[in-house]
Amino acid sequence: MSERRIENIHHTHITSKRKWYELNLKEVWQYRDLIVLFTKRTFSLRYKQTILGPAWLFLNPFLTSVVYTVVFGNIAKIDTNGIPHILFYLTSTAIWAFFSESITRNAQTFTSNANVFGKVYFPRLTVPVSNILSAAIQFCIQMIMVGIFLAYYVMKGMVSPNWPYFLLIPVVLIHLGIMGMGFGIIISSLTTKYRDLGILVTFGVQLWMYGTPIVYPLSEIGDGLLKTAVMINPVTMPVELFRYAVLGQGTVLPEYLVLSWIITILVVLFGIMIFNRVEKTFMDTV
Amino acid sequence: MSENNREIAIKLSGVKKMYKLGQIGGGTLQGDLQSWWARVRGKEDPNTMIGQKQRLVGQTFMALNGIDLTIYQGEALGIIGANGAGKSTMLKLLSKVTAPSDGEIDIYGRVASMLEVGTGFNGEMTGRENIYMNGAILGMTKAEIDAKMEDIIEFSEVREFIDTPVKRYSSGMYVKLAFSVAAHLDSEIMIMDEVLAVGDMAFQKKCLTKMREAANKEGRTVLYVSHNMNTIRQLCDRCIVLDKGKIIFDGDVEEAIDIYLGTTGVMSTYYDFLQPTQLNRNAKGKVLFKYLKTLNSADMKFYSDSRIEMEIALAAPKPLEKVKLRFEVRYQNGITSGTSFLDKPFNLLEGDNTVTLHFDTTHFVAGKYYVDLVAYIYNQFGNEEYLNGIYPGFAFEIIEDINENNELVWLPQYWGSVHLHDTVLVK
Numbered sequence: 145m146s147e148r149r150i151e152n153i154h155h156t157h158i159t160s161k162r163k164w165y166e167l168n169l170k171e172v173w174q175y176r177d178l179i180v181l182f183t184k185r186t187f188s189l190r191y192k193q194t195i196l197g198p199a200w201l202f203l204n205p206f207l208t209s210v211v212y213t214v215v216f217g218n219i220a221k222i223d224t225n226g227i228p229h230i231l232f233y234l235t236s237t238a239i240w241a242f243f244s245e246s247i248t249r250n251a252q253t254f255t256s257n258a259n260v261f262g263k264v265y266f267p268r269l270t271v272p273v274s275n276i277l278s279a280a281i282q283f284c285i286q287m288i289m290v291g292i293f294l295a296y297y298v299m300k301g302m303v304s305p306n307w308p309y310f311l312l313i314p315v316v317l318i319h320l321g322i323m324g325m326g327f328g329i330i331i332s333s334l335t336t337k338y339r340d341l342g343i344l345v346t347f348g349v350q351l352w353m354y355g356t357p358i359v360y361p362l363s364e365i366g367d368g369l370l371k372t373a374v375m376i377n378p379v380t381m382p383v384e385l386f387r388y389a390v391l392g393q394g395t396v397l398p399e400y401l402v403l404s405w406i407i408t409i410l411v412v413l414f415g416i417m418i419f420n421r422v423e424k425t426f427m428d429t430v
Numbered sequence: 431m432s433e434n435n436r437e438i439a440i441k442l443s444g445v446k447k448m449y450k451l452g453q454i455g456g457g458t459l460q461g462d463l464q465s466w467w468a469r470v471r472g473k474e475d476p477n478t479m480i481g482q483k484q485r486l487v488g489q490t491f492m493a494l495n496g497i498d499l500t501i502y503q504g505e506a507l508g509i510i511g512a513n514g515a516g517k518s519t520m521l522k523l524l525s526k527v528t529a530p531s532d533g534e535i536d537i538y539g540r541v542a543s544m545l546e547v548g549t550g551f552n553g554e555m556t557g558r559e560n561i562y563m564n565g566a567i568l569g570m571t572k573a574e575i576d577a578k579m580e581d582i583i584e585f586s587e588v589r590e591f592i593d594t595p596v597k598r599y600s601s602g603m604y605v606k607l608a609f610s611v612a613a614h615l616d617s618e619i620m621i622m623d624e625v626l627a628v629g630d631m632a633f634q635k636k637c638l639t640k641m642r643e644a645a646n647k648e649g650r651t652v653l654y655v656s657h658n659m660n661t662i663r664q665l666c667d668r669c670i671v672l673d674k675g676k677i678i679f680d681g682d683v684e685e686a687i688d689i690y691l692g693t694t695g696v697m698s699t700y701y702d703f704l705q706p707t708q709l710n711r712n713a714k715g716k717v718l719f720k721y722l723k724t725l726n727s728a729d730m731k732f733y734s735d736s737r738i739e740m741e742i743a744l745a746a747p748k749p750l751e752k753v754k755l756r757f758e759v760r761y762q763n764g765i766t767s768g769t770s771f772l773d774k775p776f777n778l779l780e781g782d783n784t785v786t787l788h789f790d791t792t793h794f795v796a797g798k799y800y801v802d803l804v805a806y807i808y809n810q811f812g813n814e815e816y817l818n819g820i821y822p823g824f825a826f827e828i829i830e831d832i833n834e835n836n837e838l839v840w841l842p843q844y845w846g847s848v849h850l851h852d853t854v855l856v857k
């Protein structure tokens with residue numbers, strides 16, 4: 145489906161064939177207001193009919209961090225390189241929540257929007273993009289909380305962030321966002337046919353978290369096969385880079401960071417290819 | 431882009447849409463991988479049922495089977511056809527919801543499609559929020575929606591409730607709001623699928639007027655699918671009839687409706703039942719209708735107290751005794767007027783036979799009629815046994831017969847199509 149304007153008239157040409165890489169980002173841009181509305185809707189609908197309302201945006205990650213602090217910090221006694229446990233876990237869950245939201249929300253793109261997609265056309269990519277946007281907003285909200293704790297511990301002299309590296313945080317977000325979207329749209333494209341994947345994804349993401357230095361710092365793993373496996377994990381390096389900036393502690397190896405980018409690009413290219421294939425006929429298989 | 435000096439809005443060439451039958455994908459990745467691996471090696475598919483060439487799930491169905499159609503700007507095109515004829519599939523392809531399996535479609539202009547009312551409406555959100563959402567989904571920007579917001583609310587007639595969540599709306603209000611959004615889109619092409627089925631009469635009329643104006647005054651192209659022939663009549667200036675994924679008629683609205691209502695619509699003094707379109711069905715009967723010829727008219731127009739003299743030719747594979755005929759008469763609106771039986775049976779010889787009959791048109795009011803022709807016999811158990819039927823066998827028209835006793839204009843929608851004998855005032 146290629147579109148171009150001839151004599152000011154919008155021309156659409158539809159055939160059965162379509163180039164695999166055709167993305168139509170221009171069209172997505174034309175629908176930017178829709179992306180904003182989708183993003184708004186995510187937040188306005190999520191806490192409807194709840195007593196605490198938007199307070200859940202803070203409570204949820206805070207309670208998770210408290211649980212991690214108790215279980216992994218106090219009981220399992222995982223060393224966090226001298227970083228206060230609660231700050232370490234708040235920071236880690238913020239970045240992980242962003243990544244896992246990017247995957248799990250996008251994994252449902254087709255199945256949960258089937259009734260709308262089946263009735264009207266708009267660039268389907270608007271949905272994944274707005275999902276990433278919501279995840280990013282949620283991340284920013286969590287970062288407010290991280291900031292409060294960080295300020296407290298910095299004043300006490302217990303943490304010394306690498307301030308210049310804060311500039312890299314948007315890059316980390318873009319990196320993880322693209323990767324999460326890539327995995328998410330691959331899963332969502334496949335779930336139109338194989339529903340099993342939709343069920344697996346929640347479990348898989350949880351498992352993935354334990355394979356990523358989230359509840360523990362990378363430096364805690366001894367050398368060996370396990371360490372190599374964790375290093376190859378494309379999420380590891382961005383997470384460590386993020387913690388290096390915010391907490392001043394983290395192991396960042398440039399070669400593995402490059403590897404992570406390569407994997408990200410491959411995943412997103414494959415994702416776009418399969419998304420394009422599915423996008424135009426998924427209504428017939430979903 | 432233009433042909434015969436008219437701007438083309440939509441052009442379909444050789445469009446086909448194939449659907450797979452059965453359970454898609456068999457549900458498991460393993461099964462699909464097995465089948466795929468077998469195909470790659472050129473081996474037999476392990477998931478094939480014995481004696482079957484292909485998996486059942488591999489069977490296909492052509493929802494559209496080669497559509498060629500050109501729609502010009504400013505046209506209001508009606509699309510009619512029985513359920514499963516491919517109407518909705520066609521609209522889905524045009525609104526880019528799904529892609530064709532074959533063929534090409536060119537669309538000149540932005541498309542606003544309403545395959546359903548209130549797509550993307552969310553019950554928790556208010557009417558106003560939903561206008562933004564629905565408008566954005568249909569391709570409007572926020573600024574465009576803002577500019578039209580007043581008009582949309584005004585047209586929808588639900589102003590008092592505009593800041594109430596739509597889950598509290600009645601279905602009528604819901605539809606009104608949804609239609610209003612779509613009707614105010616700045617699109618050159620509007621696609622509608624039976625959306626006017628809900629909503630009160632006054633609002634339906636308002637919608638039709640709005641769409642009519644869109645086509646006539648603003649030069650927008652309207653595609654409209656409906657089973658309601660009256661709305662088709664009011665809105666469209668051209669109509670296509672779909673049947674089994676193909677266009678079987680394209681042109682005048684009344685003719686299209688006639689064809690859709692199961693009629694040829696053509697009044698003729700000679701009907702050839704062996705022509706290809708009728709032969710398939712006709713040939714399945716136990717007798718074969720060959721032709722019907724009218725002997726006393728040149729144009730099939732009659733006054734209501736006349737009789738139609740006709741000759742029917744039938745071919746029988748073996749001699750048949752006591753054959754009877756039945757004439758089921760339908761008025762132009764599709765409603766059955768009544769049925770006439772042949773007064774006495776006749777015998778058929780093996781081979782060709784002709785019978786001559788008089789069909790009485792007394793009591794019919796002015797208008798067109800279609801007559802289904804059915805042949806049957808009573809078997810030895812006294813039960814009716816169907817031999818064959820032609821739907822319809824012929825058509826005729828009753829022309830206005832000025833009735834001195836009745837100065838009123840006949841109103842068929844209330845009074846039917848049969849003028850009964852007058853009731854007699856005795857005293």
